[in-house]
Amino acid sequence: NEQVMSGVSIGDALTVYWDDIVYFEKSVPEKITKMYTEGEVVQITSTYLLLKDPVTLRLHPQPVKNHPGYTPFYYVIPLSFITKVEK
Numbered sequence: 559n560e561q562v563m564s565g566v567s568i569g570d571a572l573t574v575y576w577d578d579i580v581y582f583e584k585s586v587p588e589k590i591t592k593m594y595t596e597g598e599v600v601q602i603t604s605t606y607l608l609l610k611d612p613v614t615l616r617l618h619p620q621p622v623k624n625h626p627g628y629t630p631f632y633y634v635i636p637l638s639f640i641t642k643v644e645k
Contacts, residue, residue: 562640563602570599572609575642576635578616592618593625595633607640609633 566572578591594617597609612633616625 562643563607563637566599566602566607566643566645568599568601570645572597572599573644574607574609574635574640576639577641578639589619591616595635597633600632605637607635607637609635 574595574597576593576595578593580587580591593614595609595612595614597612599607600610601608610632612630614625614633616623
């Protein structure tokens with residue numbers, strides 16, 4: 559996912575679109591959960607992106623809702639899950 563993350567730097571305000579994968583015991587989802595997160599880039603490693611003061615929405619499946627139900631201080635998103643970024 560180096561192409562998607564090119565030009566992203568520490569301190570950037572970023573919007574990240576990503577696919578979350580959730581499996582429950584004895585249940586495999588039919589479709590990937592589509593997510594949207596806004597936050598400040600704190601760290602970029604070879605495997606994940608760390609965002610500060612994130613706001614995350616689950617876009618699909620409907621209805622759109624906050625995720626999680628509270629606002630965490632940081633959010634870690636695996637680079638392999640990221641589909642698009644916007645500054």
